[in-house]
Ligand SMILES: Cc1cc2nc3c(=O)[nH]c(=O)nc-3n(C[C@H](O)[C@H](O)[C@H](O)COP(=O)(O)OP(=O)(O)OC[C@H]3O[C@@H](n4cnc5c(N)ncnc54)[C@H](O)[C@@H]3O)c2cc1C
């Protein structure tokens with residue numbers, strides 16, 4: 001079970017949270033101008049790295065706020081937690097198992 | 101290849117089973133092949149077998165980073181059925197089930213297919229409507245599904261708690277008598293032995309680390325931990341690692357990798373002679389020939405490559421199990437494990453060509469691809485050999501995410517496999 005640090009409430013166990021998939025997927029500025037392929041990419045195509053993944057979580061059983069997490073998808077280690085709208089902090093590569 | 105038969109069994113019994121020949125060779129890789137299959141699970145091995153058998157293409161290598169069947173093939177809960185909703189899926193899974201029915205004979209290998217029947221329970225009005233609709237759709241496609249009212253469910257499965265006092269009472273169920281289970285390892289080994297006998301090279305502990313392309317963009321071969329291996333065509337059949345392999349050829353996919361866990365109980369006397377699945381309260385169970393209950397449920401929510409999940413998911417599924425079968429409440433659990441499943445947004449696989457000429461993908465089977473192993477290999481071999489999709493595979497091409505022609509099988513797949 002993951003121990004996730006909510007930026008507002010502190011460390012809580014995983015069942016308190018809801019997973020939101022990849023973070024920082026930008027909504028198209030001009031949706032009407034998009035081709036079918038661009039739409040497919042926006043709606044369906046996602047990163048699926050073996051290593052560091054920037055993802056969203058919602059603290060559904062707590063403050064109910066969304067936030068971002070950098071997590072290693074091989075060790076499950078939570079590498080950083082940051083608020084919506086912030087950019088991902090740099091991570092120490094020595095902590096990442098997936099990249100090795 | 102020595103044929104297995106009652107005579108070979110008797111002959112080898114005389115020598116205390118010490119003289120059985122190896123089931124397949126372990127050759128060093130050749131410099132190049134007509135086709136290289138990445139991934140030595142059931143789907144990859146079946147693809148190689150049908151390439152050799154149906155299309156006369158035997159200059160094929162199957163490259164496996166670990167050991168044969170050590171991925172999801174050897175980790176799955178072995179439920180086989182074909183009761184999917186849409187025509188496209190019905191065609192694919194029913195083709196598979198038909199192949200299953202002749203597989204032990206075809207491979208000369210006992211895959212222990214046990215058609216003990218599969219129940220998919222309904223616990224709400226929505227479930228009932230979806231279940232009835234699916235059973236009717238199945239019958240229009242010639243699949244042996246029926247709808248059972250609670251009394252009928254109880255008849256098929258006496259230990260199941262069908263009382264109205266359940267938190268989520270059983271309001272009915274679909275029933276596919278031809279569904280059941282098979283022996284997972286035997287499927288990998290049987291296909292490996294039969295493919296090897298037709299000349300396919302099976303190379304274990306050989307991880308693909310890159311996909312090399314010609315200057316004109318066509319696939320040229322694969323970089324591996326045992327050096328470069330040339331290939332006219334490459335098929336990616338890597339289940340949980342599909343995205344990782346595709347990224348080697350700069351292809352992004354609509355796939356996310358998740359852990360899927362299962363667990364088995366201590367062995368007990370025969371008590372459950374069919375497969376029971378509940379997509380709504382998240383548990384499914386069957387009893388193995390050894391007597392263990394084999395129990396599974398849904399994926400862990402987060403992306404992962406760790407073959408490890410969280411304990412609260414197991415807690416949830418065992419709670420659901422005890423509600424449905426109070427008689428199991430005091431059983432001890434022996435082992436838990438996880439595989440990494442490649443989940444698609446519409447719960448259907450991706451099967452076919454890619455934007456890179458000579459590169460093919462067979463993945464996205466997610467939580468439910470074991471049942472499709474023979475059919476998947478059959479249509480994928482055709483797709484690779486002819487360089488055009490087999491008619492049954494065509495709707496499952498990657499392009500469906502651009503055209504919007506998704507094949508939504510969440511109802512049939514969900515927790516269920
Ligand atoms: C717990 C669990 C329960 C399940 N229950 C069911 C069920 O009841 N019914 C059902 O129909 N389905 C079930 N499934 C799903 C089913 O197991 C899979 O869909 C199916 O086995 C996939 O087969 P495969 O041959 O594609 O994959 P795998 O057997 O995973 O084979 C892929 C292989 O590719 C190899 N590989 C990966 N990367 C590389 C590389 N770079 N180089 C070389 N090799 C590589 C892997 O080591 C692996 O052996 C379950 C899955 C799990 C995890």
Ligand SMILES: [Zn+2]
Nearest residue numbers: 006009059063
């Ligand atoms: Zn919080």
